[in-house]
Amino acid sequence: MTEQCDQNCSSCASTCSSAQGESAPQAPVDNKAKLNEYSSVKKVIGIVSGKGGVGKSLVTSMMAARMRRGGYETAILDADLTGPSIPKAFGVKERAKGSDNGLFPVVTQQGTRLMSINLLLENESDPVVWRGPIIASTVTQFWTDVLWSDVDFMFIDMPPGTGDVALTVFQSLPVDAIIVVTSPQELVSMIVEKAVKMARMMNIPILGLIENMAYFKCPDCDSEHEIFGKSKLEEIAEGYGLDILARIPLDTRIATACDKGLIEFFTVDWLDQVAERLEKSLEEKDMKTSSATLGGKGKKIIAVAAENKKVTEHFGHCEHFVVFEAQDGQITGEKIYENPGHKPGFLPNYLHDLGVNVIIAGGMGGGAVDIFNEKGIEVIVGATGEAKDAVNAYLIGELESTGSVCHEHQHEEDGSC
Numbered sequence: 001m002t003e004q005c006d007q008n009c010s011s012c013a014s015t016c017s018s019a020q021g022e023s024a025p026q027a028p029v030d031n032k033a034k035l036n037e038y039s040s041v042k043k044v045i046g047i048v049s050g051k052g053g054v055g056k057s058l059v060t061s062m063m064a065a066r067m068r069r070g071g072y073e074t075a076i077l078d079a080d081l082t083g084p085s086i087p088k089a090f091g092v093k094e095r096a097k098g099s100d101n102g103l104f105p106v107v108t109q110q111g112t113r114l115m116s117i118n119l120l121l122e123n124e125s126d127p128v129v130w131r132g133p134i135i136a137s138t139v140t141q142f143w144t145d146v147l148w149s150d151v152d153f154m155f156i157d158m159p160p161g162t163g164d165v166a167l168t169v170f171q172s173l174p175v176d177a178i179i180v181v182t183s184p185q186e187l188v189s190m191i192v193e194k195a196v197k198m199a200r201m202m203n204i205p206i207l208g209l210i211e212n213m214a215y216f217k218c219p220d221c222d223s224e225h226e227i228f229g230k231s232k233l234e235e236i237a238e239g240y241g242l243d244i245l246a247r248i249p250l251d252t253r254i255a256t257a258c259d260k261g262l263i264e265f266f267t268v269d270w271l272d273q274v275a276e277r278l279e280k281s282l283e284e285k286d287m288k289t290s291s292a293t294l295g296g297k298g299k300k301i302i303a304v305a306a307e308n309k310k311v312t313e314h315f316g317h318c319e320h321f322v323v324f325e326a327q328d329g330q331i332t333g334e335k336i337y338e339n340p341g342h343k344p345g346f347l348p349n350y351l352h353d354l355g356v357n358v359i360i361a362g363g364m365g366g367g368a369v370d371i372f373n374e375k376g377i378e379v380i381v382g383a384t385g386e387a388k389d390a391v392n393a394y395l396i397g398e399l400e401s402t403g404s405v406c407h408e409h410q411h412e413e414d415g416s417c
Contacts, residue, residue: 033140033172036102039148041075043282045155045207046169046178048199050191052083052160054183055212058254058263059271060157061089063179064112065264066271067278072152075105078116079139079169080159081128087118091261096120102147110264115146132164139165140172152282162198170202176281176353177205179245179274183213184231196240203345207277208243209233216250224249241341245274284337284354300326302394303351304387305361309336311383311390313362316347322387323354329395331388348372360390360399 035041047063049056057080064074078086087093090108096119097104105113117138118124128135148154156173159165169175178199182192192209199206211233215224227250237244248254248270257266304311305318312318318339325333340350348371351359359372360380372379380401383390393399 031171032174033144036144036147038101039146039151041148041151041154043153043278044173044175045153045278046158046175046204047155047181048158048166048178048195049160049181050162050193050195054160054181055248056080056160056181057085057089057157058212058258059179059181059210059248060155061086061258061263062266062271063274064153064155065110065266066275067153068110068112068264069267070275070279072282073111073113073150075113075148075151075154076115077139077142077146077154077156078114078118079142079165080157081117081130081135081138081165082159084116084118085258086114086116086157087124088261089258089263090114092119093124094119099147102145104147108264112264113148113151115142136164136168139168143173153278162194166198167202170199170204175204177207179207180209180242182209182211182233182236184211184226184228184233192236193240196236196242203349205346206240206242207274208245209237210246210248210271210274211244212248213250214247245277246270300324300358300395301355302326302358302360302391303354303356304383304390305359306387309387311360311362311385311387315359315361315364315368315381318361321351323356324388324391326391326395331391331395334388345371348375348377352377358394360387360394 045063047056047060060076064076068074076086078084087106090112092106092108092114094106096106096115103115105115106119107113117128121128130138156169156175158169158178180192180195180199196206211231213228214226214231214233216227217224231247233244233247236242253266257263302324304322304324305315306312306322307319309322320339321337323335323337324331337354340346345367348368352375356377358378358380360383362381362383364379364381369379369381380394380399382401383399390399
């Protein structure tokens, strides 16, 4: 509020009248830190937990190793500066080196790139006794000052909880999604809810939940025992509409692999489902990249809000999006993406990440139209009929927007009905 304003706008997230003037336009501001100019990172996945000791770093290490075995270029940004364990799990002891252009990550035996505070300390056992702002700034520098080169998947090992570093990562780095790691204890389940709520407050998509120490499989009778009691995972997942991605058992081989620095050589199928999800997400993002590099002026990525491949009246509640690639006025490709869910402000950003530069629908809320316009995406509303026919009509200049806006669901935050 204005009467509480200290006139120090640099420390305030508000867009108040003192900062901008009563009539100043509320233009979107990109506060993301810039990646080093010698680097390219396609997907950034945060690995988070509500508290320490649940296996967050283990999941980070195993996911990076799993995707690397799948033929992808992987990297780990160790944001847990006060409790770094990633180098140990990979058996990395050398120090990171630098040049005038930036720092070089240390590369593991299988080719995963690492940056951790332990790779910069004179002695890896030296404690990091820093205040929160310095720690958060260092994490940002791991993004801006490290020469990551070409990376398909970067995994960020987040510190536990919802403090300064988590806030910095979510606000400053282009996190595509997070994976929440938990364990069966009821106390942990309660704290996981805090992590989930923070991610949603920051508008960060949640890929799903992974439960570590979920059970112990007896080597003699092959039966499974829940050492820490009945898991609450299904209850949490259902309550928040999240997917259960994997359940990792208590297995002495895991501890042995980490202690010996051989985690990337520990091969199991526990995380295969997660890997498949990530591979699909990369294909979707590559579609956006191709739209920028292959087509020139004649390239279009056109999404149609549809049901049974026919234009639907209500954009936000469509069954699926039929996404067409077009080159020089001709359709060259077609894919169907199921509607991932109707949450305020989510769908325009989702389609933008697919590379869409034209959206066609029967009707759309004014809030959604505004978001699309901010992102430079052309909006066509008032369309009907087969999705492909509508796209062909658009390509030959016979489909123009009626300019109509659907008012049926204007109470929703983004207006996307």
